[in-house]
Structures are given as structure tokens and as C-alpha cells.
Amino acid sequence: MSVYQATASAPVNIACIKYWGKRDTKLILPTNSSLSVTLDQDHLRSTTTSRADPSFEKDRLWLNGSEEEIKEGGRLATCIREMKGLRREVEAKNPNEPKLSTYAVHICSRNNFPTAAGLASSASGFAALDLHVAPSLVASLHGRWAQLQADGSDSLAVEVAPQSHWPDIHALICVVSDDKKGTSSTSGMQRTVETSPLLQHRIKHVVPKRMKAISEAILAKDFDTFARITMQDSNQFHAVCLDTDPPIFYMNDVSRSIIALVTEYNRVSVEKGGKLKAAYTYDAGPNAVIYAPKENVREIVSMIVKYFPQAEPFKDPFGLFANQTLTGNVVEGFNAAVAKPFEVGAVKGLIHTRVGDGPRVLGEGEALLGANGLPKVVA
Amino acid sequence: MSVYQATASAPVNIACIKYWGKRDTKLILPTNSSLSVTLDQDHLRSTTTSRADPSFEKDRLWLNGSEEEIKEGGRLATCIREMKGLRREVEAKNPNEPKLSTYAVHICSRNNFPTAAGLASSASGFAALDLHVAPSLVASLHGRWAQLQADGSDSLAVEVAPQSHWPDIHALICVVSDDKKGTSSTSGMQRTVETSPLLQHRIKHVVPKRMKAISEAILAKDFDTFARITMQDSNQFHAVCLDTDPPIFYMNDVSRSIIALVTEYNRVSVEKGGKLKAAYTYDAGPNAVIYAPKENVREIVSMIVKYFPQAEPFKDPFGLFANQTLTGNVVEGFNAAVAKPFEVGAVKGLIHTRVGDGPRVLGEGEALLGANGLPKVVA
Known part of the structure; x- marks a missing residue:
């Protein structure tokens, strides 16, 4: 008997121009175009295995080791239904194809980064399902420097540039601790659409x-313009969240302080006649993603570590500190008073990565479901 | 020899519809109309004594015990120049009037609340100068429920309603600790005008x-509408600050938590079929001003104290807890998880006050300048 199972890994995408709010909540059509960057799967990825089998009693999903409920009318149920619809079209054209669309599916997904990082893990998890329905998914699939259009009847992802176009752009993710339970991005978006006078x-x-x-800046490898627009758009996204009734906050005092540090770091460069050297951006959570040309990342890590001491040593995947000790430090002329140093743990971790590629199809050896159709036990 | 000296006290004003940004920075003409509420001078006031004397060598100013520099071209220098200009008109019409406009002035001003509270103290300090020039000043002078117009050639304050119209409206000021040096409101405003795409x-x-x-709501004593607009406008003001490049933050995690508490407190009321019971508003700082009908203030104080334990006992000017101990408490049905309790000192103090009257002219006994024209030494 055949086993209908596939395993794929998908990257994390971070938007530089944010979309927020949906015109169609079921099909997840966004209210505006957006532009996102795909990060390298060597450092951040979601791996998902899905199997369709006539012996399965119902659709089931395991996320990072725990089974999740598939709610009627929810985002996941919609994705599965759309996926089965697409499959049905294939089966209608080719009567010899097995009738997978009539089977229940088991889906098992796992991130190699802390879920608490809030790094669009739902998008990357869905992407690995290979569904071609949700725009977050589509953006993930097409990856790299991708533009997500919202101005036609379809919600389409367009590649602005391939990964190879500007490989010099690196990213430092500051995983920020947050005591507060935030607003889920799905319900938050709808409230903003309904109540913010500034969103339209x-x-x-x-x-x-x-x-x-920003598309022109990417094509011209103009980091200064790219950085300016990325920061402005992150701030405007959080501004419309704040303009929502009741207001939505995703950034906290740690996020604010990282903004102050990057702002001062850039100010020093501009004052010396240079250009912007780093750009922060925040999705629907307190974590900072700092984009920078590779040559600046060493200074940025040193600056962050000075204000946010780390419990664990910095995993230095690109060997920035190969021959030196990492000591907290700021560049000459930097006004150290723009932020106060925090306790260990305020920034729980630093992940250094770069622009990366799209989803990868993996072999059976990397499948997350065992022969019995249930998640493998992870040691 | 005559002594030309006057002493007056002025209230604190808190805007419900905020103005942010100036069309004319010297005359401090605002970019938009605003609406503010005058708070009771029994609880919050600035007292100012000014004297003009031919023996004074130059204009001098003492604020809360420290001499402040009167910067050329600055806001204070402009106010003094305008004041002397008005005086000159009086002298031109009445040749017998002493030529005070040619004398230097000494000004001494003192708040009865912590300056760190950031409660528009500059506005109330200036108001006591009785200058009739700056709009913040004009709003202070006309007080009560005042509307500040920005749509004509003049910047004029109009009384929406006198204090006696709606005396039931009380205010609880939460003085929030902040480690960070914020952006001065004068420079922040200009940056927003220049860079925020949302401000216009x-x-x-x-x-x-x-x-x-909101004017209609005040006249109708419709607290529900008043509260909704006040909160929306506070949030939108901070949204355009965040939309500024680089962004401006005035609220911190404590401010955010107070918003979460008031939001939940209102949600419980609405869910029970009631109306909004409280409204928060934040000026250019982290302090919360919570407006509420008097009957709700007891619940609000109890709620705030539960999450923000106080080092000092609550000064209970209206006898809310006359016969009971103040214990931190929330209303039935309140989801306690919307915020986490903070350490003592996160909210440094609670000031309970209400809608109040305009400036008061005080007697010589309350003058802050001594016979020698210098500040009296305060014990």
C-alpha cells in the first residue's frame, strides 16, 4: 500500500513594508501590498511533514510537539480545505490519480527556533504545507526579496530580486522577553481595519x-534608502496598531530601547558624513530584526550586548568574533545615555542570519511523522 | 518707592483632543484645534510672582527653586517680549502709567506637584505670568472645558462649558516613573510636522x-462618548509621535499596563450592559490621567493600587475610603491577567482631583519674591 507523504522546510519571512488587515479573512487577502525578505533556512526554518491516508479518521495537526485543535472556520481549516480543493482539480483532470482529496491528513510541523520568538512561525509553518493559498504562504514560497501584491483580484507574490542579488544583507534577531500576552495578529488586524482612522x-x-x-532601493542595492523606509514603515505599522480602538501594543520598553540604540548608531554615522548602517523592524511582537550590511554586524552585536547582557555565549555562525572576545561596546561618538542597560534576559537571545532561499523539499529521512502516521518521538 | 509686583496661581490643563505641531513656533500657534480640561487648583497648581523694577539688571526666572536660563529666541524670551509689548500699548494710551515695559523683570514660579510628573507644568507656569500670548497659556486662562481654535488668523481659546456645568468629572493622575530622558515636546512637535505622513x-x-x-458630549454630559473620544485621541496623538522619523515614544510599559487595566474595566461594564466608566489620556510623558465620574473613582483607585502598590498612603481628598481600608481590588468579572503587577514605585504617586477653575490672583502674603526681588528661601 502506498504512503502519500511529503516533507518540506520553509524559511521565516520578515516584512519591510507591512500589511495589516485583510479584505477577505477566509482567503487572507491583504488590504495592501507588502514587501518581505526571506531569511536563511540554515539558521531559521520550519519543517513540516504531511500525509494523507484513508485510515485517518480526521485532519490532525501537531505544532512543536503539541497537538493543536483545527477550529471550524479558522485559518488552518481554510488552508486544508483549499489544499484539498486544489488536489480535487488535479484528480478531476487525471482520473488515475489517487483520491487523496477524500482522505484525512496528518500534519506535523516543528520550528528550529523558539516559538516564543514570534517570528511569523505560523506563516512559515503553513508554507511548508505547500498549499498555495494564503498570501503569507505565497510570500514564503517565492521568498527572497518578495513583493506581495494586493491590487488585483488575486493576491500574488512577485520576486523583486533573487537571494543572489544582494547576499551582503545580514539580519540580527533580538529575541525579546515579554510577560504580556499580546493580541493575536488575526484578531488585531480586523480591529484595526474597523477602527483606525489612519489605516486607510x-x-x-x-x-x-x-x-x-523600496523596490528600487533593493534593485540599486541602496542600503540607506532601504533602511530608512524599513524603519519608517515598521513605526507606521505600530502607529496604526496604537490608533486602533482599543489600542494594540506589540513593542515594549526593550523594543523601544533597541530603536533608540539603532537610531543613535545611525546618527553617529550620518554625523560623520556616512550613511545609515542598520535598520530595525518589528512584526506583531516585541522582537527586533536588525538588517545591516555584513560589515556592520560586528559593531551592532557589540552594541546590543553592552545594553542587553546575554546568559548564553553568542552563536557566531559567520565568525565575526573568531579571533576576539565579544565585549559590549559602542562606536566612537555614541551617546551612551540614549538607553539604560537592562538585566540579563531582557533580550533572551541573538540570532545572526542573512537573506536566504525559498522552501526546500526534504527526503524521507527528515520526515516528522512515523510509519504509524503519528509524530515521531523527539529525544 | 512703588513695588510693581503681582502673584497669581494657575491650574494644570490636560488636553482631551491633543494638538501637536505648530504653524508658528515663535507665537506657538498650533496646527489644529484642541480641547482641554482644567484641573482643580486645590490639588494642582503653579504659583508665580513677577516683579518689574528699574533696579533689576536683566530678566531672570526661577522655576521650583532653581534659576533657569532665558534663552535668546526661546519660548520664555518670546513670552516676556510679548508681555512687555502689551504693557507698552497700555503705557502709550495712558502717559501717566509707570514705564514698566522698560524695566527688567524677575519671575519666580513654583508647582505644588512634582515637576517630574510632567503635567504640562510649563503651560501652567507661563499662565501665571498673565501674558495672553501662548495658546497653552490662553487655554489655561480661560480654563474649565476649553476649546483652543486654530482655524483662524488668531489662536483663540473658547469656553465650551464652565466648571459648574459638569463638576462630577474627577481625575486620577498616575505619576509614572521613567528612567528615560524623553524628547522635549517643542522639538518633538516640529519633527512630527516635518516627517509624519499620518499627521496631516x-x-x-x-x-x-x-x-x-466631544464638545457636544460635554454639553450633553455624555461620559460614554467623551471617554471614547478622549482615549482614541490620546492613542492617535501617540501614534503620530511613533510615525515620526526617528520615532518619539512617551508612553512606557507602565503606561501600556494602565491602558490595559482601564480597557478591561470598561469592557466589564459594557459586557454587563453598562457604559464606559473611565477614560485615560497621556500627554507628552508616561503619566496617565484617568477621567471618570466621581462614583467610579473608588473602584479605579482600588484597581490601580492592586497592580501598582504605593509606598505612601493614598491622599484621599474626597474621602473615598473614609470608613474603609484601601485594598487593591478589581470589579467582578475582571480578567486579572490583562496586566502583571508591578513593583512599588512603578507608579510613584496617585493624585485625585477634579475639574477646576481658572487662574487666581493671590495676595502679597503668597508672593514668592522677597523684598529684595529675589526668591524667598523655602523651608
């Missing part, structure tokens, strides 16, 4: 200009 | 509707 102005008058300018 | 939309399309609606 952003969608109609701000995002289109920024999409054009 | 707010000025043109959001504020006019809110001004009309």
Missing part, C-alpha cells in the same frame, strides 16, 4: 510610494 | 469631527 490613509497614500521606492 | 490626515480629517463630537 496609510493604505491609499503611503504604502504605494514606499513599495515603489 | 489627522489634522485635516480626524480632529475636526472629534472636536465637534
Whole structure:
């Protein structure tokens, strides 16, 4: 008897131009175009195995070791239904194809980064399902420097540039501790669409200009413009969250302090006649993603570690500190008073990565479901 | 020989519809209309004595016991120059009037609340100078429920309603500790005008509707509408600060938690079929001002104290807890998990006050300058 099972890994995407709010919550069509960067799966990835089998009684999902409920009418149920619909079209055209669309599926997904990092893990998890339905998914699939269009009847991802175009762009993820339970991004988005007087102005008058300018900046490898727009758009996204009734906050005092540090780091460079050297961006959570050309990452890690002492040694995947000790430090001319040093644990971890590739199909050896169709036990 | 000296006290004003950004920085003409509430001077006031004397060598100012520099071209220098100009007009019409406009002035001002509270103390200090120039000043002078117009050639304060119209509205000020040096509101405003794409939309399309609606709500004593607009406008003001490049933050994690508490407190009321019971608002700092009908203040104080334990006993000017101990408590049905309890000192103090009157002229006994024209030594 045949086993209908596939395993794939998908990257994390971080948006530089954010979309927030949906025109269609079932199909997850966004209210505005967005632009995202795919990060390297060598450092951050979601691996997912899915199997369709006539012996399965119902659709089931395990996320990072725990079974999750598939809620009627929820995002996941919609994805599975759409996936089965696409499969049905294939089966209709080729009557010899097995009728997988009539089987229940088991899906097992696992991230290699802390779920608490809140790094669009749902998007990367869904991407690995290979469904071609949700835009977050589509953006993940097409990866690299991808633009997600919202101005037609379809929600389409367009590649602005391949990974190889600008491999010099690195990312430092600051995993920020947060005591507070945040607003889920799905319910938050709808509240913003319904209540923020500023959101429509952003969608109609701000995002289109920024999409054009940042795409040009990426093609021209103009980091200064890329950084400026990325930071402005992160801030405007959080501004419309705050303009929501009741307001939504994702950034906390640690996030604010990282913004102050990057702002001062850039100010020093500009004052010396240089350009912007780093850009922060925040998704629907307190974690910072700092983009920078590789040559600046050493200074940035030193600066972050000075204000946010780390419990664990820095995993230095690119050998920035190969021959030296990592000591907290700021560049000459830096006003150290722009932020106060925090306790160990305020930034729980630092992940250094870079622009990466799209989803990868993996072999059976990397499958997460065992022969019995249930998750393998992980040591 | 005559002594030309006057002493007055002025209240603190808290804006419900905020203005942010100036069309004319010297005359401090605002970019949009605003609406503010005058708080009771029995609890919060600035007292100022000013004297003009031919023996004084230059204009001097003491604020809360320390001499402040009067910077050329700065806000204070402008106020003093405008004041002397008005005096000159009086002298031109009445040749018998002493030529005070040619004398230097000594000004001594003192708040009865912590300066760190950041409660528009500059506005109330200036108000006591009786200058009739700066709009913040004008709003202070006319007090009560005042509307500050920005749509004509003049910047004029209009009384929406006198204090006696709605005396039931009380205010609880939560003085929030902040380690960070914030952005001065004067420089912050200009940066927002220059860089925020959302500010102009707010000025043109959001504020006019809110001004009309909140004025009607005040006249109708409709606290539900008043509260909703006040909270929305506070959030939108901080949203345009965040939309500034680089972004401006005034609220911190303590401010965010107070918002979460008030939001939950209102949610419980609405769920029970009631209306909004409290409204928060934040000026250019982390302190919360919570407006509420007097009957709700007891519940609100109990709620705040539960999450923000106080080092000092609550000064209970209205006898809310006259016969009971103040214990931290929330109303039935309240989800206690919306915020986490903070350490003692996160909220440094609670000030309970209410809607109040305009400036008061005080007697010589309350003068802050001694016979020698210098500040009296305060025990």
C-alpha cells in the first residue's frame, strides 16, 4: 500500500513594508501590498511533514510537539480545505490519480527556533504545507526579496530580486522577553481595519510610494534608502496598531530601547558624513530584526550586548568574533545615555542570519511523522 | 518707592483632543484645534510672582527653586517680549502709567506637584505670568472645558462649558516613573510636522469631527462618548509621535499596563450592559490621567493600587475610603491577567482631583519674591 507523504522546510519571512488587515479573512487577502525578505533556512526554518491516508479518521495537526485543535472556520481549516480543493482539480483532470482529496491528513510541523520568538512561525509553518493559498504562504514560497501584491483580484507574490542579488544583507534577531500576552495578529488586524482612522490613509497614500521606492532601493542595492523606509514603515505599522480602538501594543520598553540604540548608531554615522548602517523592524511582537550590511554586524552585536547582557555565549555562525572576545561596546561618538542597560534576559537571545532561499523539499529521512502516521518521538 | 509686583496661581490643563505641531513656533500657534480640561487648583497648581523694577539688571526666572536660563529666541524670551509689548500699548494710551515695559523683570514660579510628573507644568507656569500670548497659556486662562481654535488668523481659546456645568468629572493622575530622558515636546512637535505622513490626515480629517463630537458630549454630559473620544485621541496623538522619523515614544510599559487595566474595566461594564466608566489620556510623558465620574473613582483607585502598590498612603481628598481600608481590588468579572503587577514605585504617586477653575490672583502674603526681588528661601 502506498504512503502519500511529503516533507518540506520553509524559511521565516520578515516584512519591510507591512500589511495589516485583510479584505477577505477566509482567503487572507491583504488590504495592501507588502514587501518581505526571506531569511536563511540554515539558521531559521520550519519543517513540516504531511500525509494523507484513508485510515485517518480526521485532519490532525501537531505544532512543536503539541497537538493543536483545527477550529471550524479558522485559518488552518481554510488552508486544508483549499489544499484539498486544489488536489480535487488535479484528480478531476487525471482520473488515475489517487483520491487523496477524500482522505484525512496528518500534519506535523516543528520550528528550529523558539516559538516564543514570534517570528511569523505560523506563516512559515503553513508554507511548508505547500498549499498555495494564503498570501503569507505565497510570500514564503517565492521568498527572497518578495513583493506581495494586493491590487488585483488575486493576491500574488512577485520576486523583486533573487537571494543572489544582494547576499551582503545580514539580519540580527533580538529575541525579546515579554510577560504580556499580546493580541493575536488575526484578531488585531480586523480591529484595526474597523477602527483606525489612519489605516486607510496609510493604505491609499503611503504604502504605494514606499513599495515603489523600496523596490528600487533593493534593485540599486541602496542600503540607506532601504533602511530608512524599513524603519519608517515598521513605526507606521505600530502607529496604526496604537490608533486602533482599543489600542494594540506589540513593542515594549526593550523594543523601544533597541530603536533608540539603532537610531543613535545611525546618527553617529550620518554625523560623520556616512550613511545609515542598520535598520530595525518589528512584526506583531516585541522582537527586533536588525538588517545591516555584513560589515556592520560586528559593531551592532557589540552594541546590543553592552545594553542587553546575554546568559548564553553568542552563536557566531559567520565568525565575526573568531579571533576576539565579544565585549559590549559602542562606536566612537555614541551617546551612551540614549538607553539604560537592562538585566540579563531582557533580550533572551541573538540570532545572526542573512537573506536566504525559498522552501526546500526534504527526503524521507527528515520526515516528522512515523510509519504509524503519528509524530515521531523527539529525544 | 512703588513695588510693581503681582502673584497669581494657575491650574494644570490636560488636553482631551491633543494638538501637536505648530504653524508658528515663535507665537506657538498650533496646527489644529484642541480641547482641554482644567484641573482643580486645590490639588494642582503653579504659583508665580513677577516683579518689574528699574533696579533689576536683566530678566531672570526661577522655576521650583532653581534659576533657569532665558534663552535668546526661546519660548520664555518670546513670552516676556510679548508681555512687555502689551504693557507698552497700555503705557502709550495712558502717559501717566509707570514705564514698566522698560524695566527688567524677575519671575519666580513654583508647582505644588512634582515637576517630574510632567503635567504640562510649563503651560501652567507661563499662565501665571498673565501674558495672553501662548495658546497653552490662553487655554489655561480661560480654563474649565476649553476649546483652543486654530482655524483662524488668531489662536483663540473658547469656553465650551464652565466648571459648574459638569463638576462630577474627577481625575486620577498616575505619576509614572521613567528612567528615560524623553524628547522635549517643542522639538518633538516640529519633527512630527516635518516627517509624519499620518499627521496631516489627522489634522485635516480626524480632529475636526472629534472636536465637534466631544464638545457636544460635554454639553450633553455624555461620559460614554467623551471617554471614547478622549482615549482614541490620546492613542492617535501617540501614534503620530511613533510615525515620526526617528520615532518619539512617551508612553512606557507602565503606561501600556494602565491602558490595559482601564480597557478591561470598561469592557466589564459594557459586557454587563453598562457604559464606559473611565477614560485615560497621556500627554507628552508616561503619566496617565484617568477621567471618570466621581462614583467610579473608588473602584479605579482600588484597581490601580492592586497592580501598582504605593509606598505612601493614598491622599484621599474626597474621602473615598473614609470608613474603609484601601485594598487593591478589581470589579467582578475582571480578567486579572490583562496586566502583571508591578513593583512599588512603578507608579510613584496617585493624585485625585477634579475639574477646576481658572487662574487666581493671590495676595502679597503668597508672593514668592522677597523684598529684595529675589526668591524667598523655602523651608
